[in-house]
Every structure is written in structure tokens, then in C-alpha cells.
Amino acid sequence: MNAGPADTLSGRELPIIAIDIPEPVAPSSCTVKGRATPPATKRYKYRMIALASVHAYIAFHLISWHVFGIQIWGKTAMMGVPSLAKGTINAASIMVALILISILIWGRAFCGWACHMRGAIEFADWILRKCNVRQYLNLREKNILINTPHRWLLRIGALFVLLLPVILLILKTGFTPQVNVMSPAPMADLPGYEGKAFAQTAPFNLDIRPTWNDFLVSIGLALFIQFTMSMMLNLRYGQGAFCRILCPYAPMMTPLMNISPIQSKITRVAQCTGCRDCSNACPQGIDVSREIFHFNGKVINRECIKCYACIDACDDHVLKDTAAPGVPQTDRLKPYEKRPWQQELIRKDGYQTNARHMQVYEPLGPTTDFLSILVALVGGAITSKLGGFWFYPGAIVAFILFRQTCIMGSKWVVAVKAQRTSTHKHDRQISAASQ
Numbered sequence: 001m002n003a004g005p006a007d008t009l010s011g012r013e014l015p016i017i018a019i020d021i022p023e024p025v026a027p028s029s030c031t032v033k034g035r036a037t038p039p040a041t042k043r044y045k046y047r048m049i050a051l052a053s054v055h056a057y058i059a060f061h062l063i064s065w066h067v068f069g070i071q072i073w074g075k076t077a078m079m080g081v082p083s084l085a086k087g088t089i090n091a092a093s094i095m096v097a098l099i100l101i102s103i104l105i106w107g108r109a110f111c112g113w114a115c116h117m118r119g120a121i122e123f124a125d126w127i128l129r130k131c132n133v134r135q136y137l138n139l140r141e142k143n144i145l146i147n148t149p150h151r152w153l154l155r156i157g158a159l160f161v162l163l164l165p166v167i168l169l170i171l172k173t174g175f176t177p178q179v180n181v182m183s184p185a186p187m188a189d190l191p192g193y194e195g196k197a198f199a200q201t202a203p204f205n206l207d208i209r210p211t212w213n214d215f216l217v218s219i220g221l222a223l224f225i226q227f228t229m230s231m232m233l234n235l236r237y238g239q240g241a242f243c244r245i246l247c248p249y250a251p252m253m254t255p256l257m258n259i260s261p262i263q264s265k266i267t268r269v270a271q272c273t274g275c276r277d278c279s280n281a282c283p284q285g286i287d288v289s290r291e292i293f294h295f296n297g298k299v300i301n302r303e304c305i306k307c308y309a310c311i312d313a314c315d316d317h318v319l320k321d322t323a324a325p326g327v328p329q330t331d332r333l334k335p336y337e338k339r340p341w342q343q344e345l346i347r348k349d350g351y352q353t354n355a356r357h358m359q360v361y362e363p364l365g366p367t368t369d370f371l372s373i374l375v376a377l378v379g380g381a382i383t384s385k386l387g388g389f390w391f392y393p394g395a396i397v398a399f400i401l402f403r404q405t406c407i408m409g410s411k412w413v414v415a416v417k418a419q420r421t422s423t424h425k426h427d428r429q430i431s432a433a434s435q
């Protein structure tokens with residue numbers, strides 16, 4: 001057994017085995033290109049239309065407010081959770097409450113079908129595939145999903161960042177519950193707020209008048225921010241990275257999963273062959289095949305976002321999204337029982353595998369993960385000088401750069417240690433020979 005790469009900042013050495021484990025095996029009927037490109041099923045197209053419609057709705061909402069002065073829509077931007085935390089019942093907080101209630105019936109279908117950020121993530125995926133970005137295709141073709149074992153630390157940290165301004169405000173002014181459906185203005189943290197493309201404090205600016213042309217500039221800037229941060233994260237950590245690693249809403253959603261008897265789940269409705277096409281297609285790294293094998297034909301994983309990639313990938317029509325009980329598996333699953341996913345190992349490229357998720361983990365410890373949040377905060381604070389929404393690209397860039405530096409530092413420490421050990425060994429051999 002070899003010592004693995006050390007966590008750069010905690011100095012902890014990972015108990016790992018240097019072994020090259022097999023990647024998920026492509027089924028014979030499935031080419032590599034086929035796995036990088038989602039099957040163009042009706043379900044997939046409807047989902048993309050639904051996600052695009054969310055952006056169209058947001059644009060419609062902002063234009064009606066900003067250009068035509070129609071304010072009856074209330075606020076449906078991103079401030080629902082802070083509004084709830086502050087005790088303000090507005091359109092955004094009502095929307096968040098409805099989303100959370102919907103989990104009891106449909107699971108996280110909101111994520112797969114109606115989240116604006118997921119739309120940005122899928123669009124980034126499409127752009128990176130269409131532009132043949134090799135680094136991304138390398139990840140996408142084998143469905144390599146990079147993450148950290150301490151992703152809950154990052155997600156809860158992100159939720160804390162989302163709530164931090166509210167916590168500060170409550171400390172300053174006290175908790176003031178109120179019902180005001182129209183508060184605050186929908187552009188409070190978006191380009192276009194207060195008639196400017198950037199914050200009033202930004203070093204440069206553009207006037208945004210209440211006209212179509214000017215307002216399209218501010219919508220374009222908001223979309224640019226979302227898509228570039230999705231692209232950066234997808235490119236570095238594989239598809240759907242924001243949802244898997246950083247989304248601050250995940251800590252609120254997952255506790256509501258699997259508590260309602262009427263919640264629909266991905267379910268086995270016919271005999272499974274154990275081919276694992278479903279597991280290899282899941283963008284959330286869920287081992288669908290294993291879950292339906294072990295949990296009465298149900299996918300109980302709280303990360304399931306109801307994207308239906310597993311259903312589309314199953315040529316045998318074994319899977320369905322339903323609350324009905326799963327069909328018992330009577331056929332024996334030889335190929336499944338031989339799979340290695342129950343072991344925690346380290347691959348030659350340094351990433352750790354995990355027993356429960358089909359994701360690989362960066363060889364970084366909790367200290368580095370915690371510091372990643374602080375570094376992201378600093379990066380975000382710098383770019384937020386351009387406006388609240390600009391916090392995100394700065395935070396994401398700082399997050400990726402810091403972690404990449406730590407991984408390189410970690411490799412360097414391991415290399416130096418190995419060199420020292422080999423030098424000592426060599427010296428001992430020389431001194432033994434000379435005696």
C-alpha cells in the first residue's frame with residue numbers, strides 16, 4: 001500500500017491504494033460519442049424547452065417591470081430564501097415555499113425542469129460539446145464527475161453566504177416580519193438596478209434607460225454571468241458541477257426528500273439486466289442500477305433531480321418515474337454483482353472513488369474545502385464591486401484557482417517526500433556498503 005497525496009493544508013495523508021480501477025464500461029450498443037451526447041428523446045427536448053422557458057419568463061418579468069412599469073408580478077428573482085429568512089412574504093418567498101412543498105410530491109423535479117441555473121448549466125454543456133472542447137469531452141464521454149467528499153461543507157457554506165447579508169441586516173435592524181408581495185424590486189441584485197449596468201460604486205458604468213434596447217443589455221449581462229460560471233464549473237468538474245458541489249439550495253431540498261409516501265421516484269417497472277447504462281448516464285453520479293437493486297426497485301438518492309437521463313438510457317424500458325411500488329427483481333444480475341463501486345480506491349490520476357456515488361473526489365481534505373469557501377468569498381467580494389450578481393464569477397474563479405493550486409501543491413509535497421525517502425535509502429545503502 002502506498003501513501004496517497006497529502007491534503008496540502010492539513011498535511012493529512014489519505015489511506016489509499018495506487019491502483020487503476022476500470023472506468024464504467026460502455027455497453028456494446030453505445031458509442032463514446034453517444035454517451036457524450038444526450039439522446040434526443042422527446043423527454044429531453046421537452047425538458048430543454050421547459051428550462052429555456054424559465055429564462056424567457058424571467059426576461060418577460062423584468063421587461064414588464066422595467067420597460068412597461070407593470071409591477072403586479074412581484075419579485076421572482078433569486079432573493080426568495082433571504083426574503084423568507086428576513087420574514088418578508090413576497091412573491092419570491094412564496095415561490096421558494098411552493099418549490100419546497102413540490103418536493104414532497106415530485107422530488108427535486110424543480111431542479112431538472114424549472115431551475116434557471118440548471119438551464120444555464122445545460123446550455124453550457126451544449127456549448128462545450130458543440131465547440132468540441134476536448135477537456136470537457138474527455139470528462140463527458142466517460143461521465144467523469146469530479147467532486148469533494150465534503151461537498152456538504154461547501155453547500156452549507158454557500159447557503160451561509162446567501163444568507164449573510166440578511167443575517168447582518170437582522171442584527172442591525174431586528175427581525176421585522178411583513179407581507180409585501182412586491183418587495184424588493186426584481187432587479188435589486190441584477191444588472192439594470194438603479195438604471196445602471198453595474199453597481200453605483202463600480203469603477204465604470206453604463207446608463208440603462210427604461211427602453212427595450214438598454215434593457216436587453218442588462219439581461220444579456222445577467223445571462224453572461226450565469227453561463228460563464230456554469231461553463232467554468234462544468235469544464236473543471238464535469239457536467240452539472242454547480243448542482244453537485246456548490247448549490248446553496250441543496251441543503252434545504254434534500255431533507256425533504258423521501259419523507260412523503262406519495263413522492264414519485266425513479267422506479268424499476270420491469271426486469272433489469274444490470275447493464276448499467278442508466279448509472280453511466282446520470283449527471284448527478286447516482287448509481288441507479290445499484291439503487292434499484294438494493295432499495296426495492298427505487299432510486300432513493302437525494303441528489304436525483306428528475307432529469308430522466310437514466311430512463312432515456314435504458315433500452316429495456318425498465319425505469320419509470322412513479323410513486324407505485326417497484327417490480328421485484330427475480331432475474332439474477334451477474335454483471336452487476338461484479339462491479340467495483342463498493343470499494344473506495346484511488347485512481348492513477350489521483351482522484352478517489354466513492355462507495356455510494358459514481359463521482360470521483362479531489363484529493364483535498366476538509367481544511368482545504370473550508371478555505372476554498374473563504375477564498376471564494378474574497379474573490380466574490382472583489383467582483384461584487386461591479387454589482388451584487390457579479391459576486392458569482394469572482395467567487396467561482398477564486399474557488400477553482402485556489403483548489404487547483406492546492407492540488408498542485410499537494411502533488412509537489414508528495415514528490416518531494418518521495419525524493420527525500422529515496423535519497424535517504426540511497427545514503428543508507430552507500431553507508432552500509434562502505435562499512
Ligand code: SF4
Pocket residue numbers: 110111112115116117118242243244247248249250305
Ligand atoms: S441543485 Fe440548485 S442549481 Fe441545481 S437545479 Fe437544483 S436548485 Fe438549481
Ligand code: SF4
Pocket residue numbers: 271272273274275276277278279288289313314315316317318319
Ligand atoms: S435499469 Fe435499464 S439501463 Fe439500468 S441497469 Fe437495468 S436494464 Fe440496464
Ligand code: SF4
Pocket residue numbers: 266281282283284285286288299303304305306307308309310311
Ligand atoms: S437518477 Fe435518473 S432522473 Fe435522477 S438525476 Fe440520475 S439520471 Fe436523472
